[in-house]
Amino acid sequence: xxxxxxxxxxxxxxxxxxxxIGSVYIEGGKIVSVTDEPAGFKPDTVIDAENQIVCPGFxxxxxxxxxxxxxxxxTFRSEVIAAAAAGVTTLCLQPDTVPxxxxxxxxxxxxxxxxxxxxxxxxVIGGLTQKLEGAELSxxxxxxxxxxxxxxxxxxxVKNLLILRRAMEYAASHDLxxxxxxxxxxxxxxxxxxxxxxxxxxxxxxxxxxAETIALAQCLELAELTGCRVHFGQLSCKRSVIKxxxxxxxxxxxxxxxxxHQLHLTENDMTPFDSAYHVLPPLRTEEDKQYLRQGLAGSxxxxxxxxxxxHDLDAKLGAFPETEPGMSSLETLLPxxxxxxxxxxxxxxxxxxxxxxxxxxxxxxxxxxLTPGFSADVCIFDPxxxxxxxxxxxxxxxxxxxxxxxxxxxxxxHTLQAxxxxxxxx
Amino acid sequence: xxxxxxxxxxGKLKHFLTIEGLSKSLLxxxxxxxxxxxxxxxxxxxxxPLLRGKTIVNLFFENSTRTRTTFxxxxxxxSADVINMNIATSATSKGESLLDTIRNLEAMFVDMFVxxxxxxxxxxxxxxxTAPHISVINAGDxxxxxxxxxxxxxxxIRQIKPDxxxxxxxxxxxxxxxxxxxxxxxxxxxxxxxxxxVIAPKTLLPAHxxxxxxxxxxxxxxxxxxxxxxMMLRLQKxxxxxxxLPSESEYFKCFGLTEEKLxxxxxxxxxxxxxxxxxxxxxxxxxxxxxQSVILKQVSNGxxxxxxxxxxxxxxxxxx
Numbered sequence: 190x191x192x193x194x195x196x197x198x199x200x201x202x203x204x205x206x207x208x209x210i211g212s213v214y215i216e217g218g219k220i221v222s223v224t225d226e227p228a229g230f231k232p233d234t235v236i237d238a239e240n241q242i243v244c245p246g247f248x249x250x251x252x253x254x255x256x257x258x259x260x261x262x263x264t265f266r267s268e269v270i271a272a273a274a275a276g277v278t279t280l281c282l283q284p285d286t287v288p289x290x291x292x293x294x295x296x297x298x299x300x301x302x303x304x305x306x307x308x309x310x311x312x313v314i315g316g317l318t319q320k321l322e323g324a325e326l327s328x329x330x331x332x333x334x335x336x337x338x339x340x341x342x343x344x345x346x347v348k349n350l351l352i353l354r355r356a357m358e359y360a361a362s363h364d365l366x367x368x369x370x371x372x373x374x375x376x377x378x379x380x381x382x383x384x385x386x387x388x389x390x391x392x393x394x395x396x397x398x399x400a401e402t403i404a405l406a407q408c409l410e411l412a413e414l415t416g417c418r419v420h421f422g423q424l425s426c427k428r429s430v431i432k433x434x435x436x437x438x439x440x441x442x443x444x445x446x447x448x449x450h451q452l453h454l455t456e457n458d459m460t461p462f463d464s465a466y467h468v469l470p471p472l473r474t475e476e477d478k479q480y481l482r483q484g485l486a487g488s489x490x491x492x493x494x495x496x497x498x499x500h501d502l503d504a505k506l507g508a509f510p511e512t513e514p515g516m517s518s519l520e521t522l523l524p525x526x527x528x529x530x531x532x533x534x535x536x537x538x539x540x541x542x543x544x545x546x547x548x549x550x551x552x553x554x555x556x557x558x559l560t561p562g563f564s565a566d567v568c569i570f571d572p573x574x575x576x577x578x579x580x581x582x583x584x585x586x587x588x589x590x591x592x593x594x595x596x597x598x599x600x601x602x603h604t605l606q607a608x609x610x611x612x613x614x615x
Numbered sequence: 616x617x618x619x620x621x622x623x624x625x626g627k628l629k630h631f632l633t634i635e636g637l638s639k640s641l642l643x644x645x646x647x648x649x650x651x652x653x654x655x656x657x658x659x660x661x662x663x664p665l666l667r668g669k670t671i672v673n674l675f676f677e678n679s680t681r682t683r684t685t686f687x688x689x690x691x692x693x694s695a696d697v698i699n700m701n702i703a704t705s706a707t708s709k710g711e712s713l714l715d716t717i718r719n720l721e722a723m724f725v726d727m728f729v730x731x732x733x734x735x736x737x738x739x740x741x742x743x744x745t746a747p748h749i750s751v752i753n754a755g756d757x758x759x760x761x762x763x764x765x766x767x768x769x770x771x772i773r774q775i776k777p778d779x780x781x782x783x784x785x786x787x788x789x790x791x792x793x794x795x796x797x798x799x800x801x802x803x804x805x806x807x808x809x810x811x812x813v814i815a816p817k818t819l820l821p822a823h824x825x826x827x828x829x830x831x832x833x834x835x836x837x838x839x840x841x842x843x844x845x846m847m848l849r850l851q852k853x854x855x856x857x858x859x860l861p862s863e864s865e866y867f868k869c870f871g872l873t874e875e876k877l878x879x880x881x882x883x884x885x886x887x888x889x890x891x892x893x894x895x896x897x898x899x900x901x902x903x904x905x906x907q908s909v910i911l912k913q914v915s916n917g918x919x920x921x922x923x924x925x926x927x928x929x930x931x932x933x934x935x
Contacts, residue, residue: 392758510757
């Protein structure tokens, strides 16, 4: 069995409250020890992590890898390489794949594609409703048995609250987590930008915060009524943070994440009509951004996701409202998290926890920590290494990032997934 | 920034996409240039040879008779060759992308695109993507901008009321969906108008409308006080079916401009409308055809202003 030792790194493992220089010992794809050398441990491979940080591999709660129906945008092969380069060792796939992940057959196919791409730790969020049409329940138990880690309806609306209630009751019956994107379809009104001064100036169809907060408030009520566990994905505004904070204080078992770009960009960063900034939920105000950061610091929001959505060039070429929303954002995840730390929004330990231990807890996975016996998912990064976002360094097939051309700080040097080195940056 | 996209290295007009980001002196230059062209239409030979040998393509992804015609007339009077492309019924309905359409036309060696499109930002997108020698004039993009309409309105106002700094202007109606309103507000503020007031129910005002530099009223009777220029906007019939307004008759009752209501404004106030007008919906016929109306003057001025913008974007000064 393959034995690996990672030496001299600063080990940060929030779940085990570890922050010290030392070695990590891996055998048979599992962590065997942190710091203390197991008796007679003879490594086959030694990784020198001097001046680097060794932490649990990142767990991304919201990703789209395209492929299948959308392979011109990206493929599993291109995107798992990007994920590995980003230090991400576990991915949750939104169910709006083509075809939709609403049957065990599609889930099986995705698992097979993941294996073939050499990146088995892809978890599928099963469709909450058939074809995500919001009308009829999907076979959630079968989806769970096929390996779905949660259910959700991606960005698609559920037709009415009665159907959502029943879907949540049914999910709760099988102890399935609902991953919920709060968006009232009608209030969203096919908008493409935050309802505020910028959209008003540029005449862009807009989405008010209320489209998010009303849907969120309704779902919170149903969480109490049905007892369904709910994780709220990709919050974008102040009042959502306040509502989640109140719900947690009240005792509801809910959690929430935020997409990394929402912590850095606002409507004011949008160069007029630059489709790279077209995301859903839309970039909101400076105040919203500050609340999201505070929500993260105070653990109201416990996870950061990439909300990775690679696109082909054509998808982003056009008048702003007709372009497709989303950023290719796996590879900027770590440097943008480190930027939050540099700006004193959160501590480094919090940042790592938001990318590992906390999402693992949301998903009830035995990972996201360097605990002996856990799968050896490890990310090693150089927090000082600067790199430019350019064609030479970029792995994702989608180059749709507003950070293109910028120099960012912090780079993953090694990624281990179940003890296998899946990324090495020389 | 995209706003600078409109200017070349010498700070001269290259594209005309939006009023935003253009200086007062540049807007004044457009008005002065238009004045030099205003006489051309009255000559026996209604032509100047400024753009002889140039090819201008009217690229209309959205139907429009008036705007397209005045652009066509403007180009013809500058001696350019004009091609009208009515794309609403052409290539894109066969699945060709906006960019493909542009690339194909570029390959035909054109010099200027006059673009109208139903989506905000379309003209910016084309200006960014097109070959560097081509100029783009925005003839209306979505709910964003209609800068030539704003400039012809400024031209019309200046003919009658030359000092913008004393002017109080009311814009009445569907501000939310109006590219005309956005461009008018920017032009009036850049030219130093004393006040721009928008008058509409909340359903027809965009969020944070004050951030555009306007005062707000929801009541026509109150809003018309002290007003020098009354700008009416066209009300689209769809607004009734999308629950923005209850009915045409209620709208007319609240926001329709009648002779009686016009009396609240200053006695010498002028009435403007970008056309086409809905008689009896936003404006009473007696006002539209009345002595204070300058609606037809706006139409005539459209040609001169569009000639000015086209000539300037092709780096030509006014008529001799």
